[in-house]
Amino acid sequence: MRIKRIDLSGFKSFCDPASLDLRQPVSAVVGPNGCGKSNVVDALRWAMGEQSARHLRGKTMEDVIFNGSDSRGPSGLAEVSVTFEVDPHSPVAVLDYSEVTVTRRLHRDGSSEYLINKLPVRLRDITNLFLGTGVGTKAYSIIEQGRVGLIVSAKPEERRHFIEEAA
Amino acid sequence: MRIKRIDLSGFKSFCDPASLDLRQPVSAVVGPNGCGKSNVVDALRWAMGEQSARHLRGKTMEDVIFNGSDSRGPSGLAEVSVTFEVDPHSPVAVLDYSEVTVTRRLHRDGSSEYLINKLPVRLRDITNLFLGTGVGTKAYSIIEQGRVGLIVSAKPEERRHFIEEAA
Amino acid sequence: CRERFVETFDRVNEQFQQVFPRLFRGGKARLVLTEAEDVLQGGVEIVAQPPGKKLVSIDMMSGGEKALTATSLIFAMFLVRPTPFCLLDEVDAPLDDANVLRLRELVKELSTGSQFIIITHNHNTMEIADRLFGVTMEEPGISKLVSVNLSEAQRVAA
Amino acid sequence: CRERFVETFDRVNEQFQQVFPRLFRGGKARLVLTEAEDVLQGGVEIVAQPPGKKLVSIDMMSGGEKALTATSLIFAMFLVRPTPFCLLDEVDAPLDDANVLRLRELVKELSTGSQFIIITHNHNTMEIADRLFGVTMEEPGISKLVSVNLSEAQRVAA
Ligand SMILES: Nc1ncnc2c1ncn2[C@@H]1O[C@H](COP(=O)(O)OP(=O)(O)OP(=O)(O)O)[C@@H](O)[C@H]1O
Numbered sequence: 001m002r003i004k005r006i007d008l009s010g011f012k013s014f015c016d017p018a019s020l021d022l023r024q025p026v027s028a029v030v031g032p033n034g035c036g037k038s039n040v041v042d043a044l045r046w047a048m049g050e051q052s053a054r055h056l057r058g059k060t061m062e063d064v065i066f067n068g069s070d071s072r073g074p075s076g077l078a079e080v081s082v083t084f085e086v087d088p089h090s091p092v093a094v095l096d097y098s099e100v101t102v103t104r105r106l107h108r109d110g111s112s113e114y115l116i117n118k119l120p121v122r123l124r125d126i127t128n129l130f131l132g133t134g135v136g137t138k139a140y141s142i143i144e145q146g147r148v149g150l151i152v153s154a155k156p157e158e159r160r161h162f163i164e165e166a167a
Numbered sequence: 168m169r170i171k172r173i174d175l176s177g178f179k180s181f182c183d184p185a186s187l188d189l190r191q192p193v194s195a196v197v198g199p200n201g202c203g204k205s206n207v208v209d210a211l212r213w214a215m216g217e218q219s220a221r222h223l224r225g226k227t228m229e230d231v232i233f234n235g236s237d238s239r240g241p242s243g244l245a246e247v248s249v250t251f252e253v254d255p256h257s258p259v260a261v262l263d264y265s266e267v268t269v270t271r272r273l274h275r276d277g278s279s280e281y282l283i284n285k286l287p288v289r290l291r292d293i294t295n296l297f298l299g300t301g302v303g304t305k306a307y308s309i310i311e312q313g314r315v316g317l318i319v320s321a322k323p324e325e326r327r328h329f330i331e332e333a334a
Numbered sequence: 335c336r337e338r339f340v341e342t343f344d345r346v347n348e349q350f351q352q353v354f355p356r357l358f359r360g361g362k363a364r365l366v367l368t369e370a371e372d373v374l375q376g377g378v379e380i381v382a383q384p385p386g387k388k389l390v391s392i393d394m395m396s397g398g399e400k401a402l403t404a405t406s407l408i409f410a411m412f413l414v415r416p417t418p419f420c421l422l423d424e425v426d427a428p429l430d431d432a433n434v435l436r437l438r439e440l441v442k443e444l445s446t447g448s449q450f451i452i453i454t455h456n457h458n459t460m461e462i463a464d465r466l467f468g469v470t471m472e473e474p475g476i477s478k479l480v481s482v483n484l485s486e487a488q489r490v491a492a
Numbered sequence: 493c494r495e496r497f498v499e500t501f502d503r504v505n506e507q508f509q510q511v512f513p514r515l516f517r518g519g520k521a522r523l524v525l526t527e528a529e530d531v532l533q534g535g536v537e538i539v540a541q542p543p544g545k546k547l548v549s550i551d552m553m554s555g556g557e558k559a560l561t562a563t564s565l566i567f568a569m570f571l572v573r574p575t576p577f578c579l580l581d582e583v584d585a586p587l588d589d590a591n592v593l594r595l596r597e598l599v600k601e602l603s604t605g606s607q608f609i610i611i612t613h614n615h616n617t618m619e620i621a622d623r624l625f626g627v628t629m630e631e632p633g634i635s636k637l638v639s640v641n642l643s644e645a646q647r648v649a650a
């Protein structure tokens with residue numbers, strides 16, 4: 001399940017809708033400090049079901065909604081959609097489609113929505129979708145900023161967990 | 168007490184005697200990964216009295232002695248000397264001199280020596296020398312690799328300790 | 335479950351022993367299971383030896399050596415069980431230019447099987463990208479995405 | 493002791509409020525003492541606002557913004573109570589080129605009062621050095637120190 005596209009709106013510093021077309025083998029994201037690069041990583045992990053606000057560098061989950069700037073007021077909704085390419089290794093549930101779009105929304109009032117191909121689902125459906133593809137939000141396929149050295153300096157048991165992800 | 172010179176021998180990867188002349192306002196130390204740049208920082212902190220092997224990235228204090236390479240056997244002695252310029256703010260004990268050299272040695276058998284201007288002293292004399300000059304091994308004057316962000320992500324009490332260093 | 339873990343461990347170890355000397359241009363490294371009644375309770379140690387150096391504990395390695403060793407392990411896992419995509423957020427920050435060049439060669443090679451998304455400030459790393467995205471904040475506090483070419487990226491990211 | 497701490501805190505806070513906007517080219521920041529019976533039991537919070545952004549908690553800042561905020565605080569302490577020397581080991585690693593240029597300007601300025609020793613891989617940072625030392629391992633595993641000029645340094649360090 002390669003990523004074809006990521007669409008963000010109202011998520012962290014992405015107040016206006018923005019879209020990343022990722023169909024090529026190697027994509028690079030560049031820009032000055034604080035411009036929003038790592039926020040894209042957070043957006044991907046959030047859409048895939050990440051439940052810990054702290055792991056998204058916030059105190060509460062509401063911190064992912066754009067909270068305003070000098071020129072704009074806060075947003076009322078954060079929405080991220082990630083479109084994946086379906087391939088023969090994809091989960092059975094989506095083999096009939098050529099692509100699958102996972103969407104997550106969070107409203108200021110705290111209510112959240114999950115959708116697969118625009119159909120409302122539960123969080124469990126989203127995490128089930130990614131189980132087994134090795135692409136879960138904890139696996140070795142997403143190395144966050146500053147955490148590359150952690151694998152080496154972690155305790156031996158933690159390294160075992162890391163290897164178990166690949167089992 | 169600016170640093171005039173650092174002399175290392177048998178300390179970590181510095182098997183042969185090496186010397187850094189630091190009399191200019193800004194000195195830069197450069198080189199590929201793993202070549203020994205941060206070892207110079209460890210040498211300075213060690214000579215100034217650092218007692219924690221872990222804080223010098225080792226398991227025991229013996230880890231600071233050169234432990235061999237493909238072409239050389241291990242050393243029997245680690246020695247670091249740091250020569251400081253004496254100025255009016257220097258501790259009273261050294262005001263008669265124009266410079267003061269602090270030396271620390273560790274032998275493979277575990278015995279260690281401390282010297283000030285080639286005269287044997289105790290560790291307490293070395294730590295007393297640096298008290299109050301703000302140059303202790305814990306102060307904000309040495310920022311180790313990877314630790315710059317720690318001040319910001321530390322707990323509020325730890326930040327207080329940090330400010331107390333300057334009091 | 336236990337067999338699966340041991341089988342995966344062996345395969346990751348095999349790949350790690352190949353990737354490490356590739357990234358370090360020599361040396362050797364391997365994974366070791368710690369003593370435990372049951373492997374699923376034990377841990378995994380990393381034993382690594384950069385070229386020309388004695389075997390050292392991981393803690394004595396330099397910042398760049400640790401990052402490179404960790405990357406070798408990540409790629410070894412990737413080779414055993416590729417995931418469809420891999421996202422690396424500034425893993426090249428502690429590396430010198432020679433190591434950045436070796437890292438980008440390996441990424442280029444692995445990208446034939448999986449998709450790579452790399453966040454970087456390093457001009458050398460950018461050069462392997464098939465497509466570059468610039469994130470800007472022309473309006474302070476508001477992120478915008480623009481498609482950029484290499485020379486624009488090297489200016490924007492700088 | 494309490495008076496001394498509060499007096500030092502106030503002076504560091506004053507300097508911090510000057511250095512932060514200098515390094516960030518705008519914005520504002522300050523230190524706040526947490527509520528406590530006795531200031532010597534309490535803590536210190538950092539409140540920072542990069543230019544154009546809303547006030548955010550330190551945790552929400554980016555990797556580069558955190559490093560720059562921390563450096564501002566270190567330099568503020570430096571200005572209140574200068575130490576004879578300051579040693580910085582790769583503090584520029586997470587910074588983009590624009591921030592590296594601002595950092596090196598400030599170091600250059602502070603170096604009239606104190607001695608600076610900087611370890612770096614960044615070619616821009618090297619340019620402010622009065623003297624450059626290359627550490628090499630021509631003989632694998634053995635460190636040697638050589639004096640280098642800028643163009644050699646940029647090659648060696650790369
Ligand atoms: N909910 C939010 N609303 C508005 N802005 C936010 C929100 N959450 C985070 N931000 C802003 O996003 C910025 C951090 O972005 P990010 O971590 O993506 O930067 P970056 O491009 O990765 O930078 P670096 O190169 O330093 O790592 C912070 O300045 C923060 O203020």
Ligand SMILES: Nc1ncnc2c1ncn2[C@@H]1O[C@H](COP(=O)(O)OP(=O)(O)OP(=O)(O)O)[C@@H](O)[C@H]1O
Pocket residue numbers: 178179180198199200201202203204205206207230231232233234235312384387390394395396397398399428633
């Ligand atoms: N006692 C010792 N004997 C021999 N070599 C040692 C000893 N202690 C540490 N080393 C070696 O020193 C090297 C680390 O050096 P150091 O941390 O100074 O590198 P560095 O130049 O700072 O690199 P980087 O740019 O990656 O931070 C390690 O490879 C380690 O093997």
Ligand SMILES: [Mg+2]
Pocket residue numbers: 037038145554555556
């Ligand atoms: Mg980032």
Ligand SMILES: [Mg+2]
Pocket residue numbers: 204205312396397398
């Ligand atoms: Mg180092």
